[in-house]
Amino acid sequence: MSAVLAPAAPMQRSRGYWAGTALRFVRDPVAVFAGLVVLGLFGMAIFGPWIAPSDPLNGSMLGRLKPIGSEGYPLGSDELGRDMLSRLIVGARLSLFMGITPVVLAFVIGSAIGILAGYAGGVTNTVIMRTIDVFYAFPSVLLAIALSGALGAGIGNALLSLTIVFIPPIARVAESVTTQVRGRDYVEAARASGAGAFTIVRVHVLGNVLGPIFVYATSLIAVSMILASGLSFLGLGVKPPEPEWGLMLNTLRTAIYVQPWVAALPGVMIFITSIAFNLLSDSLRSAMDVK
Amino acid sequence: MIAYLLRRIVYTLPIMVGVALVCFALVHLAPGDPLVSVLPPDASAELQQQLRTLYGFDRSLPEQFVTWVWRALQGDLGTSIASSRPVAAEVLTAVANTLRLAVVATLIGFFFGCLFGFVAGYFRNSWVDRGASLLSVLGVSVPHYWLGMVLVIVFAAQLNWLPATGAGPGGSGDWAWDWEHFKHMLLPAITMSVIPMGIVARTVRALVAEILAQEFVIGLRAKGLTHLGVFRHVVKNAAPTALAVMGLQLGYLLGGSILIETVFAWPGTGFLLNSAIFQRDLPLLQGTILVLAMFFVVLNVVVDIVQTLLDPRIARS
Numbered sequence: 001m002s003a004v005l006a007p008a009a010p011m012q013r014s015r016g017y018w019a020g021t022a023l024r025f026v027r028d029p030v031a032v033f034a035g036l037v038v039l040g041l042f043g044m045a046i047f048g049p050w051i052a053p054s055d056p057l058n059g060s061m062l063g064r065l066k067p068i069g070s071e072g073y074p075l076g077s078d079e080l081g082r083d084m085l086s087r088l089i090v091g092a093r094l095s096l097f098m099g100i101t102p103v104v105l106a107f108v109i110g111s112a113i114g115i116l117a118g119y120a121g122g123v124t125n126t127v128i129m130r131t132i133d134v135f136y137a138f139p140s141v142l143l144a145i146a147l148s149g150a151l152g153a154g155i156g157n158a159l160l161s162l163t164i165v166f167i168p169p170i171a172r173v174a175e176s177v178t179t180q181v182r183g184r185d186y187v188e189a190a191r192a193s194g195a196g197a198f199t200i201v202r203v204h205v206l207g208n209v210l211g212p213i214f215v216y217a218t219s220l221i222a223v224s225m226i227l228a229s230g231l232s233f234l235g236l237g238v239k240p241p242e243p244e245w246g247l248m249l250n251t252l253r254t255a256i257y258v259q260p261w262v263a264a265l266p267g268v269m270i271f272i273t274s275i276a277f278n279l280l281s282d283s284l285r286s287a288m289d290v291k
Numbered sequence: 292m293i294a295y296l297l298r299r300i301v302y303t304l305p306i307m308v309g310v311a312l313v314c315f316a317l318v319h320l321a322p323g324d325p326l327v328s329v330l331p332p333d334a335s336a337e338l339q340q341q342l343r344t345l346y347g348f349d350r351s352l353p354e355q356f357v358t359w360v361w362r363a364l365q366g367d368l369g370t371s372i373a374s375s376r377p378v379a380a381e382v383l384t385a386v387a388n389t390l391r392l393a394v395v396a397t398l399i400g401f402f403f404g405c406l407f408g409f410v411a412g413y414f415r416n417s418w419v420d421r422g423a424s425l426l427s428v429l430g431v432s433v434p435h436y437w438l439g440m441v442l443v444i445v446f447a448a449q450l451n452w453l454p455a456t457g458a459g460p461g462g463s464g465d466w467a468w469d470w471e472h473f474k475h476m477l478l479p480a481i482t483m484s485v486i487p488m489g490i491v492a493r494t495v496r497a498l499v500a501e502i503l504a505q506e507f508v509i510g511l512r513a514k515g516l517t518h519l520g521v522f523r524h525v526v527k528n529a530a531p532t533a534l535a536v537m538g539l540q541l542g543y544l545l546g547g548s549i550l551i552e553t554v555f556a557w558p559g560t561g562f563l564l565n566s567a568i569f570q571r572d573l574p575l576l577q578g579t580i581l582v583l584a585m586f587f588v589v590l591n592v593v594v595d596i597v598q599t600l601l602d603p604r605i606a607r608s
Contacts, residue, residue, distance in 0.1 A: 134309030136582075137588045139546030149315040149568035230550050233436055234565065245372045247401045249437060253554075260444040267437025274432040282428075 013223020024287040031283030037276040044092035052086035056243050057237045059083065068261055076262035078248065079255055080241075084262055088269055089242035096273070098237060099225035100243065101159055106166035107217040115165065115209060119182055119201055129175060135168040144227050148236040158237040162228055166220055177209045211288055218281040222274040229270050245269045292603065296596055303592050310588060312364070314581040315356050318573045326571025368578035373570040378578035381563060386545075386582060389552070389559030393544040401537045407488070408533075413522075415500055423492060424598030432487025439482040439554035446478060448500045453478055456519040456556035479555040483548065487540035494536045531602040536592035544585040 011022035025031050046052065053074075059082030066077040068084075075084040117128040135143065181187065182205070190200050229246025231237035238244040240251065245266040252263035343349045350358070362369070368378035404427075411423035447455035454475050469517040493518065502525050511521050549561030556562065560579055 018418065065387060098543060108334070130305065131520055134313060137306050137310050137591070138313070138584050139543045139587055141543070141547030141581055142580065142587075145549055145564060145568075146314075146576070147320075149564065149576060150321040150573075152321070169592055222432055226432075229434060233550065234553060234568075236568070250441070253440065256440065256444050257448050264437065264441055264444060267434055267440065270434045270437060271432065274434065275428065278428055278432045 019291075021287050022071070025283060028283050028287065030279055031287065034276045034279035034283060038280055041092055041096060041273055041276065044089050045096045045230070046093070048090040048093050052083075052089045054083040054086045056082060056086040056090040057241055066262075067259055073104055075265060076259060078252055078262070084265055087243040087248060088245070090264060091245050091266070091269070094238060094242055094244040095225070095229060095246070095269070096226040098158065098162075098232070099273070102162035102166055102222060102228070103217055103220050103224050105159075105163040106170050106220075109163070110167040110170030110217075111174045111213050112208070113172035114176075114213070115178045115205065116268065117171070117202065118175040118178025118209075119197070119205060120191060121179070121182070127233065128171075132168045132171050135164070136172070140165050140223070141227065141230070144231065145234065145236065153236050153239060155238055158231045162224060163230075164225065165227070166217075170213065170217055171218070171256075173212050174209060177212050178205060181205050183207045189284070215281065215285050215288055218277070218284055221281070222277040225270060225274050225277065292599070295599065299592060299595055299599075303588060307588055308585045311360055314584065315359060315509040316576050317580065318577050319352065321571075321573060344543065363578075363581065368581070371567075371572055371575045373566075373572040373575065377506040378575050381559070381575065382579050382582050385558065385560045385563040386580070386586075389545055389548050389561065392476060392483065392552075392557060392559060393481055393541055393548060395476060395542055396483035397487055397537060397541045399480060400484035400540065401533075402489055403484070404491025405495055405533060407492040409499055409526075409529075411492065412496040412499025412503070412549045413525075420496075422573070424496070425531065427489040427492035427496070430485045432489075432490065433485055433487060435482055436550040436554050438485060439479065439551050442478045442482055457558075471566070479551055479557050481542055482554075483551050486547075487537065487544065490532065490540060491536055495529060495533050498532055499525055501608070502528045531598050535594050538590060538597070541591040541606065546583045546587055 007051040010098075016251055025035075035172060041132060049056075053070075059080050061080070064079060066073045068076045070076060073083055073085070075088065078087065113128060113132070116169075117132075119124045138146070144165045145160050147164060148158050151157035151161065187204050190204050195203070214252060227251070228237060229244070232244050232246030233250045235250060238247045240247065249270075252266065255263045340349075350354070359369070360387050364380055368382065369374070371378050371381060374381070399467040407426060411420040411427075414420050432586060443455045446453045455478075457475055508521060508524070511524055516524075545560070546559075548559060551557070551561050552561030553565055560583060564576065564579050566572070
C-alpha cells in the first residue's frame, strides 16, 4: 500500500521473510494485544505460586463461598474456603499445560506422519491417509471424551487422548502442503542433482511446509484449551485438589445458587485464554501470509 | 455425476469398518476387567466365567469383533452392563433427544451465522463487519459449557424465567412440542447454537467477500441490477458451501453435546456417555460412540451429495 502512496521513494532492499513477518505482526494492534495477553498468562503459569496472595490448596471452612470483594478474598472463595484469586493464578500453570501440550505433541507427530505420507506418495500415502480418515470420521469432542472415558481419568490419559484427537487434522494439513511442495521445480532439481530423500526433505521441504502447519497448529490451541478444561469439567482430566480451571468450574457448579459470579470465574479465564490464542493465531496467519 | 456419487459412497465403506474397529478397540483399551462394575468383589471364579461367556469376553478378539459387528448390523448392540437393558434401545431414545436439541441449535446458529456473515462480508471493513467478526471470534472461543452455566445463572438462578435443567416439566423424559418443553430446550439450544453461529459467520463472510470480488458480480452491476438482485446471486453462490458447513456442524453438535448436556442434565447421548463412562459400562460406551460416529460418517456423505447436486462444478473437478 505504501508503495502506491509514495511511488517516488527509492526502492528499499527487500527484508528477509521473518523480518517482514515480525514487522507485520508488530504493526497489527490485535496481534500485539493478543500477544501481551498470552505473555501475561504464561507469566502467571510460571510465576503463579509466587504471585498468588494466599495458599491455593488450603482454605478455611469458616471462609467458604465468600462473595467477590470480601476482605482477604478479592475474588471470593470456593466451596472449601480457598482463595479464588490465588487458585485462578496458580491454576494457569496446569490449565495451559493441559491445553498446549497435546497440540505440541500432535504438531510433532502429525507433521512427521503427514510429511512422510506427502513425500512418499503412492501406497504409503494411501495407507496413512486412509487410517487418518478413520479418526477424522469422529467429531473431535466425541473422540476425546470416548478415549479418556475408556482410558480413565488422569492427566496423562487426558493428554494422550487430546494428542490422538489433534494428530489427524495436523497430519492432513501436513500431507496436503507437502504434496504441493513435492511437485515444485526446486525439489525436482534437487532430486536430479542426486540429493537423497532425507536431504531433500530436510533442506527443501521442511522449510516450506513447517510454516503453514505451524500456523494451523496454533489455531488448534484454543480448541485444545476448551477441550482439556472440558475433560476436567467432566471429571476426566485433572483430579482434585489441583487447581485447574475446568475442574474448578466443575466443583463450583453446585454453588451457582449461592455465589453465582464466583462460580463463573474459572470459565472467564478459559474464555480469555481461548480468545487470546484465536486472535494470535489469526494474526500469525495473516502476518506469515499463509492461506 | 452418478459415477462420482457412487465412488463417494463406496469410499465410505472402509471408513465405516475403521470406525467400527476403533469403537471396538475402545473397550479393550480400557484398563481392568470390563466386568468389574457388575461383579461383586467376592465373586466366585465360576460366576466370573459364566458372565464372561455371557458377554462373549472369553472368545478371541477377531471373533468378538466379527460377532459384534454382525449383531450391530442387525440392530443389536448388546446389553448394558449397568442397567441390563438393550444398548440399542437406550441409545435410540438418547439420540432422539440430542438430535432434537442439535437440530434446533443448528438452525438458530445457521440463521444468525448467515445474518452476521452476509452483513460482514457485504460491508467489509466497516464497523458492522468488525462487530460481526468480533462476535464470531467470541462464538468460536467461548467454552460452551461455561456459557451454559452463565445462562443458567442469569435466566434460571437470578431471573427465574427458565428452568435450569431437564428436558421437561417434573423431570419427565417424554417430549412434546409445547411451551413447557420448549422452555426447557431454550437455554441448552442457545448455548449450543453459539458454536455453529461463529463458524457459519466466518465461512459466509469469507465466501461473500470472495464472490463479490469475482468478475460476474461486476457484470451484474454493470447490467444495472439493483443491490437486491446482486444479493440474490451472491446468496445462490454461497448457499452450497454454507449449507455444507451447517450439515457438518449438526454432526459435530450431535457428537459434542456431552458437555452441554451435562450442564443442563439433558437426557441425550452426552448424558448417556457420561453415565456409561462413570459406571464403566463398556457395551453402552461402545454402542453410543458407534452410533454417533456412524451418524457423522453418513452425514458427511449426505452433505457431500447434497452439495454436489446443488453445485455440479464439484463433481467435475
